[in-house]
Amino acid sequence: MHETDMNAASSTQALFQDQWKIYRKMVDNNFLFHREAYARLHEILLSDVARPFDFLDIACGDASASASALVGTQVAHYHGLDFSAAALALARDACGRLACPASFEEGDFVSSISARSAPVDIVWIGLSLHHLRTAEKGAFMGTIRRLLAPGGRLLIYENTMPDGEDRDGWLKRWDRQRSTWSAYDDLEWNTMRDHVHAADFPETDASWRALGDSSGYGSVLEVYAAPSDLFRMYSFKA
Numbered sequence: 001m002h003e004t005d006m007n008a009a010s011s012t013q014a015l016f017q018d019q020w021k022i023y024r025k026m027v028d029n030n031f032l033f034h035r036e037a038y039a040r041l042h043e044i045l046l047s048d049v050a051r052p053f054d055f056l057d058i059a060c061g062d063a064s065a066s067a068s069a070l071v072g073t074q075v076a077h078y079h080g081l082d083f084s085a086a087a088l089a090l091a092r093d094a095c096g097r098l099a100c101p102a103s104f105e106e107g108d109f110v111s112s113i114s115a116r117s118a119p120v121d122i123v124w125i126g127l128s129l130h131h132l133r134t135a136e137k138g139a140f141m142g143t144i145r146r147l148l149a150p151g152g153r154l155l156i157y158e159n160t161m162p163d164g165e166d167r168d169g170w171l172k173r174w175d176r177q178r179s180t181w182s183a184y185d186d187l188e189w190n191t192m193r194d195h196v197h198a199a200d201f202p203e204t205d206a207s208w209r210a211l212g213d214s215s216g217y218g219s220v221l222e223v224y225a226a227p228s229d230l231f232r233m234y235s236f237k238a
């Protein structure tokens with residue numbers, strides 16, 4: 001691992017294991033448009049996946065938004081994967097309201113998914129794939145593609161740059177959110193900002209499409225863009 005990648009990985013571990021409350025405050029204030037994104041996920045699961053399905057939630061966190069999106073759908077089994085034991089304990093509670101069985105796994109998503117062989121219908125990644133660099137994202141998406149059951153799909157809500165923007169430009173736009181994140185004090189803002197600058201690697205729209213293509217997906221569709229245009233949701237069909 002490069003030194004910068006090791007810094008990114010330890011920043012991610014620290015943020016999500018020790019400073020979960022700072023992330024939670026961001027979700028509660030809808031700074032990242034969780035409400036709209038997960039409502040869109042719910043719609044897709046209802047209209048496009050109108051049959052019983054297994055759901056694999058990669059980097060599930062506390063699973064509160066995923067559980068809300070799954071209520072009322074035909075989900076037959078939920079599996080949450082995360083390297084934070086604290087987040088998984090909360091996820092267990094959040095998934096208690098689902099009518100289907102739920103299982104949980106503590107581990108790094110790259111190694112856990114590489115070791116997996118059971119097919120799955122729907123794989124969801126909410127705001128976590130961006131910790132990988134472009135080539136690693138492609139390899140990981142290819143591994144997921146091989147696990148998808150016929151008719152399955154990978155859905156992601158991830159850091160995205162409009163075509164023509166680079167990471168510095170995206171980070172500058174991310175930093176401009178300070179004026180609207182008034183619920184954060186300076187310590188909370190700086191903690192989150194330092195993490196994003198160390199560990200977030202967005203892709204352009206064209207790059208997400210190329211990654212879908214090169215990792216073996218039949219089609220790629222953008223299904224939601226956050227009003228900030230910092231995050232977009234894509235559906236990759238097997």
Ligand SMILES: C[S@@+](CC[C@H](N)C(=O)[O-])C[C@H]1O[C@@H](n2cnc3c(N)ncnc32)[C@H](O)[C@@H]1O
Nearest residue numbers: 016059060061082083084107108109126127128
């Ligand atoms: C930004 S939160 C996203 C949580 C949730 N999916 C959402 O949409 O709000 C990122 C989550 O990814 C987990 N995570 C980050 N890198 C990971 C890795 N390599 N393996 C497993 N979990 C990871 C963190 O512990 C954290 O719970």
